[in-house]
Amino acid sequence: MRATRQDNFHVARIVTAVLVISVFGLLASSTAVTESVLARLPEYAPILRKLPRYEGQRGDPDLGRLQASIDVAAIRRAAEFVPDDALYYVEAPEPFAEDVRRVAQLYFLPAAAVRHATDAEWILAFRSRSLPSGVKDVESIALSRDLSLIRVARD
Amino acid sequence: MLSVIAAVAALNGVFLAVGYCLLAPALKELPALVWTTFAGIALLVGAAAIGVALCVLAALGLQTGLRTLLSVAGVFAVAGGLAALLAPQPRLQTIRFRITRPRRSQLAGAVFGTAAAMFVACACALTVFAAFRSSPWLNDTYTFWLPKGLVLGSHGLDDRLFTQNDQYVGFVSPDYPLRWSVIGGLEMDFVRTIDLRAVNAQISVLLAAFVASVARLLWGRVRTWILWTALAFLVVSAELLHETQSGGADVPLAVYVALTVLASLLWLASGEGFFVALAGVAAAAAANIKVEGAPQLVVLVVLPTIVVWPIVRRRGAILIAALVAAWATSVPWLVWRARHDVPSDFDLRSAFDPGYLADRAGRIGPSAQAVVTNLVGRDWPLIVPVFFALTILGVVIERRALWLLPAGVFGACVAFWVWTYWAGATPLDFWLSTSAYRVVDGLLLATAVTIPLMAERVLQDLDARRIARISGAD
Helix, strand or coil, rough: HHHHHHHHHHHHHHHHHHHHHHHHHHHHHHHHHHHHHHHHHHHHHHHCCCCCCCCCCCCCCCCCHCCCCCCHHHHHHHHCCCCCCCEEEEEECCHHHHHHHHHHHHHHHEEEEEHHHHCCCEEECCCCCCCCEEEEHHHHHHHHCCCCEEEEEEC | CHHHHHHHHHHHHHHHHHHHHHHHHHHHHCCHHHHCCCCHHHHHHHHHHHHHHHHHHHHHCCCCCCCHHHHHHHHHHHHHHHHHHCHHHHHHHHCCCCCCCHHHHHHHEEEEHHHHHHHHHHHHHHHHHHHHHCCCCCCHHHHHHHHHHHHHHHCCHHHHHHHCCCCEECCCCCCCCCCHHHHHHHHHHHCCCCCHHHHHHHHHHHHHHHHHHHHHHCCCCCCCHHHHHHHHHHHCCHHHHHCCCCCCHHHHHHHHHHHHHHHHHHHHHCCCCHHHHHHHHHHHHHHHCCCCCHHHHHHHHHHHHHHCCCHHHHHHHHHHHCCCCCCCHHHHHHHHHHHHHCCCCCHHHHHHCCCHHHHHHHHHHHHHHHHHHHHCCCCCCCHHHHHHHHHHHHHCCCCHHHHHHHHHHHHHHHHHHHHHHHHHHHHHHHHHHHHHHHHHHHHHHHHHHHHHHHHHHHHHHHHHHHHHHHHHHC
């Protein structure tokens, strides 16, 4: 009698576990189910919209409203040219300046960014048509429509 | 993506191995199956010990890359192994938890508990999966947490970037502790390129390990259906899940703050040495993640320990000593900061100046409103209401003032955050909108881990009353 009761416990537990896992499995495998859940519980979108049937993000910084404007892949390419011990300067207009500077820092490290262009060996220019005063162009590398990397020397 | 998965698995494999070595003195002679149930604790302990050791070494001038990681891991592994060999026999008894077995009347509880356990496991699995496919939405991740870690790994504390000066563009928030940066840098070393998804993946793994740790620590101490239901309250919190994709240090900090609180409670209640050691390791990790780590633990652990001092005298003294020793691990970083004139965003002297505070009293109302709103908002729907409902039940049933202590500590922590916003110099609207939703994570996780203990106590009281009533009727 006792063994039967224990068996009932195990069966009840297994059935419950299978049911719950099935519900989550359905959620993960069916876009229709996921969307109907999201219609009622939109706050879970960050999790549910990353499930297998949705497109995942890439490993680049999420720049929010500036995502479309700043070409992170181009900044990655620029980092391949800048030596580890180099000093560089970022030339960019507002409202992009801070984001371009921070994304460049992420990929250019351990190269250090300087506050004055005249201290720099390289300049990353974003939507900029002229070099800052005090430096002259030694070599220019076009990275994208908006970005270029320029090796400079003091003028 | 495969490189991210492999990297996160490799780094956490090191954490897990080191954690198990450090736990070995307490776990030896236990069956292998029981060892597996300590995986969450082992991972958090390993990550804490390695992270804190690397922070100390960074402040002493070393790089925190792969070589240092493996050296530190090796030292911890040998130390844990030796300690396990030399550990006296009686200490082994300290963490043999009772396993509750369902009684006849508990079929509904067993089914409900199983459903809640499976729900928690599946929610954690989805959270980890989603984190691996997301790039951090908090710009702190790529503006300073991760860049600092990259430099620490390759060049150590580079004066040009970790101090404010006129020549170089230094890091934002140079005064923040280094642990989360160090971990991020190691992730990138394992990935072998910069892929920010690894940072989110690490946060989600830490959260899953935390859930497993709470389950292990409370197993046999509270009814299983209470345990898993309380953890379900945690993992349905949409904001918590969202923040596993932030890349920021708030969830890791909250995990270690809550682990310290839970281990401290278990130490004070049981006197088992394992718990005070765990509290110390977790407190050290918290202090080295963000500046608010140690002050929060003063409010959440030290303050209530002092309040109940007549009851916990000896255990309380040992606990506070363990926390002080844990916080001492951040001294090398504080010394480095002081030697290099790294300014703090928060001026402690002004924060205790009555005149300064009086002039800024207008900041109190909006700060309190923002903090409370974020604690009880739609994205954290259950934890705070359940916590206060249990407090009221406890007070009504037991009629003991001690039941008001958890609520008092909760209120003190809210007051701490209001005071922080009140005394800080950052423009209030900007500061509240960019941080109030995440600084409450530690308090919420700490509250969540006390819910099963409070619920168990309430049910035990009700059981005792029922038995007394039946005995009286007989």
